[in-house]
Amino acid sequence: MELVFVGLGLNDDKGITVKGLEETRTADAIFMETYTSRMPDFSMPRFEQATGRKVQLIKRQDLEEDNGKVILQAAKAGKAVFLVPGDPFIATTHVTLRIDAEKAGIKTRVVHGISIMSAIVSLSGLHNYKFGKTVTVPFADNFSETPYNVIAQNKKLGLHTLCLLDLRAAENRYLTINEGLKLLLEVEAKKNLGIITAATPALGLARAGGDNPVLKADFVEKLVNYDFGQPPFSLIIPGDMHFMEVDALIAFAGAPAEFKRLSR
């Protein structure tokens, strides 16, 4: 009677922890979902070989329509492992399943995985305690002024904003950094508060956690045309920057020397 949520971490089948691998090897039943996040280099045959076990793929419908009945039944009969990209609960998708399990008297445990949230902050060289509220920039067909407003609110407090960019993994659609910036510039054109202009510094990141992540810091007018390659993507709009943060952007993210004058 046990359900263990195991994070797969980022990018591929080697992003899981040693602990996570051991839990998987000793499970009675193993489930995995791949719809909450993209893991570009994940190989199921390689993973099944590493664990010596068969993994059952779970679709969004299995969880949303059936309330995860298959998983809960397996957990009632023995030890079930549910493999989730990133960290199991950074996205709130699976919190309900965990609550349902506990209510059914099934013991739950969490083996954490690397989350895109901390990987991005860590790669950026920006100081962790200077990030304000995080926001997701939705696709144009779901347009919202919220991201602009959150950035404005954070900037007022001198804080950085991590902007996650919307994705529809099942449709293989990923909002690019260029599109995200254009959507923010549209709001600027209307509101005219000077929050996101051609001269605003920004940082784009592609494939954090992969073997070839791309980081590029520049002013928005340049970044809006920069080619970041394949997804997943994310975007940071810095607030006030310490000179060590500026140095890091120059050293790790190819920021132009003009960034020096942004130090506070």
Added chain:
Amino acid sequence: MELVFVGLGLNDDKGITVKGLEETRTADAIFMETYTSRMPDFSMPRFEQATGRKVQLIKRQDLEEDNGKVILQAAKAGKAVFLVPGDPFIATTHVTLRIDAEKAGIKTRVVHGISIMSAIVSLSGLHNYKFGKTVTVPFADNFSETPYNVIAQNKKLGLHTLCLLDLRAAENRYLTINEGLKLLLEVEAKKNLGIITAATPALGLARAGGDNPVLKADFVEKLVNYDFGQPPFSLIIPGDMHFMEVDALIAFAGAPAEFKRLSR
């Protein structure tokens, strides 16, 4: 000519990713520091056996006084791996070493580890995008009103505050959740803004990432006397809570039923 920063993740020698373990096995020289964070169940003999390699422990002085000369020299001669608790750059301690390496023409890479930041958010069941600025509560001998002010600012925006609690790993000193709350209540007694009172809901977490993490949500008057056991500790002061967040605190953190009326 390569320096790979590898995150050890949380708690023990099995918190490292499979990728991190492989990088360690194939390195020409391996260094590790254990002073930026506590890993209560880390066993060096077990880790050296798992990697088949000898690991050289690095002290704070080696990095601060010598600017990591030993590590940089090894990286110039071949592939050096530097093992760091958590994620290598969530604490800013090692950003300078990475900048120095890049300036010396040494290629650097990052293999992420699980960060306490995302593990705590994930365990809490609170929504990730509703966290504001993070803050560290210092020891009484280094007293500051900043944590109180950050919590006040976040609450005004309806946001949760993750409070890291100060530690001096070398002295084996860890600010407890009880002490942290008392320090915040002291500021409240002076400022009287109603930010942290006996009736404020809060969430304490001990040993996130370990096999027996303790989560306890309650009103401050109760939590201030709750026994969380061994460190490391952290504290979350929630802002406005969605009913699903309240449900999660009741299911996973033993919050009393009175928390229901806090839903917004």
